[in-house]
Amino acid sequence: MTPPEERIVRIEVNGRPTSALVEPRTLLCDYIRNHVGLTGTNVGCEHGVCGACTVRIDGDIARSCITFAAQVDGGKVETVESIAPSTDELHPIQRAFEAEHGLQCGFCTPGFLITTQALLERNPDPSETEIREFLSGNICRCTGYVGIVNAVKRAARDLRDRGT
Amino acid sequence: MTESGGFPYPGGGRFVGARVKRAEDPRLLTGEARYAADIQLPGMLAVAFVRATEAHARIESIDVTEALSLPGAVAVLTAADLDVAPVPLPFEFDGLAAPPQPALARNKVRFLGEPVAVVVAENRYQAEDIADRVRVRYDRLGVVVSPEAARAADAPLLFEDLGTNVLFERTESAGDVEGAFAEAAHVFRKTFHTNRFVACPMEGRGVVAHYEPRADHLKVWSSTQTPFLLRTTLAAVLPYPEHRLQVIVPEVGGGFGAKMSTYPEEVAVAAASLKLGRPLSWIEDRRENLLAANHAKEQQITLELALDTEGQILALRAEHVGDAGAYNFNSTSCLIEPFIGARNLPGVLRLRNYEWTVVSVATNRSPVGAFRAVGSTPGSTTRDAFLDEIARQLGIDVVKFFRKNMIRADEMPYHQATGQVYDSGDYIGSLDQAVELVDYAGFRRRQEEARSEGRYLGIGFSPFVEATGWGSEIAKSQGLPFSSHDNASVSVDPSGMVTVATSMASQGQGHETSFAQVAADVLGVDVATVRVTQGDTDVSPYGMGTFASRSAIIGGGSVLLAAEEVRKKVLAIAAKTLEASAEDLEIADGRVAVKGAPQRGLSYPEVAAIAHWDLGVRSDDDGHRLAATRFYDPPATFSNGCFVALVEVDPELGTVKLEKIVGVEDCGRVINPMIVEGQSHGAVAQAVGGALLEHMVYDENGGLITSTFMDYLLPTALDVPPIEIAHMETLAPHTAGGFKGMGEGGLMSAPGAIVCAVVDALSPFGAVLEELPLGPEQVARMAGSLATEGGHS
Ligand code: FES
Ligand code: FES
Numbered sequence: 001m002t003p004p005e006e007r008i009v010r011i012e013v014n015g016r017p018t019s020a021l022v023e024p025r026t027l028l029c030d031y032i033r034n035h036v037g038l039t040g041t042n043v044g045c046e047h048g049v050c051g052a053c054t055v056r057i058d059g060d061i062a063r064s065c066i067t068f069a070a071q072v073d074g075g076k077v078e079t080v081e082s083i084a085p086s087t088d089e090l091h092p093i094q095r096a097f098e099a100e101h102g103l104q105c106g107f108c109t110p111g112f113l114i115t116t117q118a119l120l121e122r123n124p125d126p127s128e129t130e131i132r133e134f135l136s137g138n139i140c141r142c143t144g145y146v147g148i149v150n151a152v153k154r155a156a157r158d159l160r161d162r163g164t
Numbered sequence: 165m166t167e168s169g170g171f172p173y174p175g176g177g178r179f180v181g182a183r184v185k186r187a188e189d190p191r192l193l194t195g196e197a198r199y200a201a202d203i204q205l206p207g208m209l210a211v212a213f214v215r216a217t218e219a220h221a222r223i224e225s226i227d228v229t230e231a232l233s234l235p236g237a238v239a240v241l242t243a244a245d246l247d248v249a250p251v252p253l254p255f256e257f258d259g260l261a262a263p264p265q266p267a268l269a270r271n272k273v274r275f276l277g278e279p280v281a282v283v284v285a286e287n288r289y290q291a292e293d294i295a296d297r298v299r300v301r302y303d304r305l306g307v308v309v310s311p312e313a314a315r316a317a318d319a320p321l322l323f324e325d326l327g328t329n330v331l332f333e334r335t336e337s338a339g340d341v342e343g344a345f346a347e348a349a350h351v352f353r354k355t356f357h358t359n360r361f362v363a364c365p366m367e368g369r370g371v372v373a374h375y376e377p378r379a380d381h382l383k384v385w386s387s388t389q390t391p392f393l394l395r396t397t398l399a400a401v402l403p404y405p406e407h408r409l410q411v412i413v414p415e416v417g418g419g420f421g422a423k424m425s426t427y428p429e430e431v432a433v434a435a436a437s438l439k440l441g442r443p444l445s446w447i448e449d450r451r452e453n454l455l456a457a458n459h460a461k462e463q464q465i466t467l468e469l470a471l472d473t474e475g476q477i478l479a480l481r482a483e484h485v486g487d488a489g490a491y492n493f494n495s496t497s498c499l500i501e502p503f504i505g506a507r508n509l510p511g512v513l514r515l516r517n518y519e520w521t522v523v524s525v526a527t528n529r530s531p532v533g534a535f536r537a538v539g540s541t542p543g544s545t546t547r548d549a550f551l552d553e554i555a556r557q558l559g560i561d562v563v564k565f566f567r568k569n570m571i572r573a574d575e576m577p578y579h580q581a582t583g584q585v586y587d588s589g590d591y592i593g594s595l596d597q598a599v600e601l602v603d604y605a606g607f608r609r610r611q612e613e614a615r616s617e618g619r620y621l622g623i624g625f626s627p628f629v630e631a632t633g634w635g636s637e638i639a640k641s642q643g644l645p646f647s648s649h650d651n652a653s654v655s656v657d658p659s660g661m662v663t664v665a666t667s668m669a670s671q672g673q674g675h676e677t678s679f680a681q682v683a684a685d686v687l688g689v690d691v692a693t694v695r696v697t698q699g700d701t702d703v704s705p706y707g708m709g710t711f712a713s714r715s716a717i718i719g720g721g722s723v724l725l726a727a728e729e730v731r732k733k734v735l736a737i738a739a740k741t742l743e744a745s746a747e748d749l750e751i752a753d754g755r756v757a758v759k760g761a762p763q764r765g766l767s768y769p770e771v772a773a774i775a776h777w778d779l780g781v782r783s784d785d786d787g788h789r790l791a792a793t794r795f796y797d798p799p800a801t802f803s804n805g806c807f808v809a810l811v812e813v814d815p816e817l818g819t820v821k822l823e824k825i826v827g828v829e830d831c832g833r834v835i836n837p838m839i840v841e842g843q844s845h846g847a848v849a850q851a852v853g854g855a856l857l858e859h860m861v862y863d864e865n866g867g868l869i870t871s872t873f874m875d876y877l878l879p880t881a882l883d884v885p886p887i888e889i890a891h892m893e894t895l896a897p898h899t900a901g902g903f904k905g906m907g908e909g910g911l912m913s914a915p916g917a918i919v920c921a922v923v924d925a926l927s928p929f930g931a932v933l934e935e936l937p938l939g940p941e942q943v944a945r946m947a948g949s950l951a952t953e954g955g956h957s
Binding site for chain 2: 023025026033038039040041042043044045046047049050052079080081083084090094097098099101103104105106107108109110113131132133135136137138139140141142143144145146147148149
């Protein structure tokens with residue numbers, strides 16, 4: 001078997017240009033984790049169901065475990081590492097998850113944070129049903145979603161109060 | 165010293181009982197946390213397993229020629245290359261057949277997905293390609309996929325040497341069961357079959373092993389709940405000197421029991437690193453996880469109940485048949501379901517006469533093992549469904565039926581027929597509180613009204629008692645002679661900051677927060693000045709780790725005891741320096757001072773500096789180093805509570821809409837209510853999965869049909885309803901700090917509550933429980949909307 005031909009992929013990750021020589025089959029999650037070195041994006045199923053690997057591609061939420069890095073060549077990706085404004089400050093969404101105990105083991109959390117960010121940009125005042133529906137593509141095995149749903153509500157409130 | 169705990173400590177008491185924010189969260193919220201898959205070492209290679217593609221077969225040959233010619237191939241190792249001993253049982257157990265489980269299959273495979281060879285390659289993509297090209301030739305053997313088939317006279321045998329597939333069979337009894345049945349007014353009997361479902365943490369298993377031959381040091385990072393047990397086991401089977409072996413637990417993405425046992429894969433990766441002298445990383449994928457991480461919860465339970473004319477329970481007979489899967493590995497895993505299940509089935513019932521039979525049978529399916537509320541989920545679910553059905557037949561309200569037959573608070577401590585001694589709690593009080601919280605009478609009226617509109621609401625109750633804090637005593641009372649050893653160290657460094665090191669390991673339970681709260685209160689310091697370290701066998705004192713709701717009691721208890729000793733040392737040093745007697749001192753807000761004269765005092769940094777550097781004080785014989793390590797093996801203690809489910813069922817579509825789930829839990833002194841509630845919420849969500857969605861399905865050839873999340877359905881935010889938890893707080897009378905364990909009650913009891921609620925909703929159709937989980941098809945069948953299939957009881 002001849003090894004598949006490698007090619008250069010260029011992706012802007014969290015506002016920084018990155019590039020690597022990769023096999024065409026390289027998944028976006030592996031590109032981010034292994035080539036860029038950002039390991040906050042977790043991989044829970046590798047078949048597109050659990051949502052742990054959720055990132056934003058050109059602003060839209062997507063599963064990095066069923067996207068090839070090459071498909072995003074020239075595009076922009078944002079990961080959980082982009083959310084906090086600085087090393088010693090958390091984003092209101094992160095603070096809300098902390099205050100409402102929206103995480104236990106933390107493995108699903110990056111996916112939930114990214115998804116919540118997208119939801120609240122689109123809909124700053126979601127109802128409980130809207131929240132549950134929007135998050136239903138992300139699985140958490142620890143929290144029973146109680147803390148997560150409360151965290152999204154709190155984050156929505158805080159962001160509205162801040163007027164952002 | 166206060167064995168029972170001195171809460172609140174004079175000057176302290178600010179943190180235990182408070183919703184302290186978790187120390188863990190900032191790193192988990194920002195992507196900084198490092199799980200096993202995030203570990204990168206220079207020169208690290210990737211591992212993939214070649215797994216059995218047959219459920220039962222003899223291995224004729226393994227051809228690695230083509231595989232080794234592929235790019236990136238470093239090695240393919242089979243059982244012949246890795247000479248490691250099978251994982252031993254932790255204790256001798258009378259009557260238990262314990263055929264060995266090898267790290268890699270030798271001669272024969274016994275379940276689909278069993279590891280056959282270790283592939284080592286430059287990266288994971290290559291390792292998986294190579295694994296696909298290892299040619300294993302199998303000679304198929306007959307397959308048994310149920311205990312029934314495995315017990316048949318001509319059944320193919322998994323272990324020929326044993327001459328049977330039955331690994332364990334025992335009947336025990338208490339009281340006069342036969343006599344009680346003879347004088348019963350009513351006798352009921354029914355067989356239930358519970359579904360096989362799994363812990364399924366969002367992070368699968370993962371192992372990184374690094375052997376440095378010249379340093380003669382083997383480091384193993386594993387996503388495990390039990391770092392020290394893993395170290396001891398690896399040392400025995402590899403074999404490798406235990407003092408040169410270091411197990412490190414990175415961030416762990418959930419465990420729920422499934423990461424408690426030592427797995428063959430952990431042994432194989434460590435052995436391969438020893439052989440190759442290279443760092444190796446194995447990160448399990450989801451298919452492997454569903455196929456080969458331990459399964460759980462499936463039992464066939466037959467119950468026979470004797471009642472008097474008043475509905476008082478006279479006696480119970482139970483037979484628990486467990487499907488052990490293909491191996492009985494090191495946690496004596498084949499006993500986990502039926503043995504513990506039968507012991508705990510009576511639970512809150514006042515039961516004098518009980519006979520229980522436990523059977524465990526090997527089949528060609530994945531081995532079973534621990535999963536939250538080990539063994540108890542099936543027992544509790546079937547007991548509740550059985551009692552519910554009987555109450556309905558007798559025309560007694562189920563809550564009244566429970567109340568009549570439950571142990572009363574004035575009977576504590578209560579000696580259960582199974583030999584357990586329940587220490588404390590108001591079980592009926594918990595039930596009553598639950599009844600009030602859901603406005604039971606109001607619900608019945610709502611139910612009536614809804615029915616007249618053609619809508620079907622239902623309610624189900626499940627009171628529970630939970631054996632917690634598995635130390636030696638409770639293990640013994642469960643019939644398992646499994647002695648425990650757990651420790652914690654507390655030390656104050658020269659700058660006055662506190663470090664706690666514990667033998668527990670966390671998979672999301674927030675130990676770094678809870679244990680810091682305990683130490684802070686005992687020492688009278690701010691919680692922010694306490695750091696908790698765990699999960700590194702080079703750093704922490706020895707101990708069993710985290711499983712069976714033992715961390716709060718044993719971890720919390722040992723931290724409390726060690727901190728009390730350090731507190732005494734702090735007082736002694738301050739007393740000497742301040743020329744006062746220790747009794748006249750108090751500690752508050754990080755300062756030791758003479759009572760009533762706060763200006764005559766010392767801060768923690770001052771005390772610490774004196775203890776470390778002041779020759780006059782330091783040279784005292786009584787060892788003023790501000791550190792202590794304490795051992796704790798607690799007496800048995802039982803938490804209790806009650807879960808209630810409220811549902812609406814569509815009898816035609818068979819859909820179940822959960823309105824809400826309410827729980828009352830009494831877990832003794834609560835260290836952090838936020839964390840405790842979170843544990844209950846998570847357990848309830850798993851209960852929703854187990855009752856309505858999750859089911860491991862095999863075909864008749866031993867093929868697993870549910871090997872992805874497309875077929876094995878985990879509950880999402882749309883499936884899990886709002887959950888309300890209320891606390892009762894009956895301090896444990898005998899444990900340090902009055903702590904009891906918790907975290908399992910929700911999965912022990914909420915499945916039964918949900919099942920009973922669905923049956924209650926469909927009671928106008930004369931529905932009874934037939935099959936689990938209650939998917940749409942099963943529910944529609946119960947409602948009579950679908951014809952009943954033949955073949956199931
Ligand atoms: S890891 Fe991508 S959806 Fe599960
Ligand atoms: S916090 Fe563990 S899976 Fe969500």
